[in-house]
Amino acid sequence: MTSMDLLNKMKQAVRGGILTREPLAGHTTWRIGGPADFYVSPKDLEDLRSVIDFSRQEGLRCFVIGRGSNLLVSDEGFRGIVLDLSEAFRHTAASGLRVTAGSGLLLGDLVDFCIRKRLKGIEKLAGIPGCVGGAIRMNAGAFGVEVADRLEWVRLVDFSGTLLQIHREQILMKYRFTDLPADAVIIEAEFRMERGDAGELARTREETLKKRREKQPLSLPSAGSVFKRPAGDYAGRLIEETGLKGLRIGDAMISKKHANFIVNCGFATAVDVLRLVEEVQERVHRMFQVDLELEIQLLGFDPS
Ligand SMILES: Cc1cc2nc3c(=O)[nH]c(=O)nc-3n(C[C@H](O)[C@H](O)[C@H](O)COP(=O)(O)OP(=O)(O)OC[C@H]3O[C@@H](n4cnc5c(N)ncnc54)[C@H](O)[C@@H]3O)c2cc1C
Known part of the structure; x- marks a missing residue:
């Protein structure tokens, strides 16, 4: 089958946007990376499952990208489908101390949402330029706070199309590591916060952003820390x-x-x-x- 035939077939199966030969440099904070054969933005959960089914039937590999802020993409790019959830999966909801967020939402937007709701817990993660899905996968953290501290459960779709909900106790989360299945697409998650004071939370966020500006080279493209912290050192x-x-x-x-x-x-x-x-x-x-x-x-x- 030619790539044009494959694209036409994909268009029949998928409602969301499909880009072909899409340069990934435009989707990473490093501004580096060759093209993906297909770059797909599913419209909703049903559409995401259609893309996954399609990829399985056609023997195409899938990779889910967040904001590309911890990613080095080769100059040759990726042969397969890159899934981008930042268009459809960006909802937020608060119920008491619990907050649910879509995986495509920017982590910074989740921090702002929590501050508006006077919910304390993730304000020190301000300035991490990833999305919620990427932050969970990486167990992102800063200034003594990690995603793992606040996570309650994640909902994900595996590459057989099965929808799963996994509770925090069932997930091994360590420094910049999560043992979620490698082929799973996180679609949303719930976090448990504490009651806080909006003014104080906003101040903490501003102080955090200031420290980042002082220590980090934010005027040039990067992917943050390249290497993990070795035991007992930096x-x-x-x-x-x-x-x-x-x-x-x-x-x-x-x-x-x-x-x-x-x-x-x-x-x-x-x-x-x-x-x-x-x-x-x-x-x-x-x-x-x-x-x-x-x-x-x-x-x-x-x-x-
Ligand atoms: C200036 C700068 C500062 C940074 N500071 C910090 C910091 O203080 N602390 C820190 O921990 N990190 C930091 N980072 C690194 C990065 O922002 C985090 O690792 C972030 O969590 C990555 O999120 P992302 O959405 O960009 O993921 P991506 O880089 O797009 O992807 C990272 C991994 O997550 C997977 N992934 C993404 N979304 C999903 C999903 N929905 N389902 C399943 N898997 C998914 C990808 O497949 C990939 O394996 C920094 C980066 C920059 C550029």
């Missing part, structure tokens, strides 16, 4: 000690402001970033015998 400190701050390969540079950030100074490629990653890992290992593990997720690097 990746940024180790990298700084190796003297690699400011090292540049192509247009990718180890930030002079925060050594665990790699910034895109213009037209960096995924290969530039990976070469810097290797250089950092090698030097840190040589100097400290510490193996830095990637926090960022990779897409499109496997040979198939």
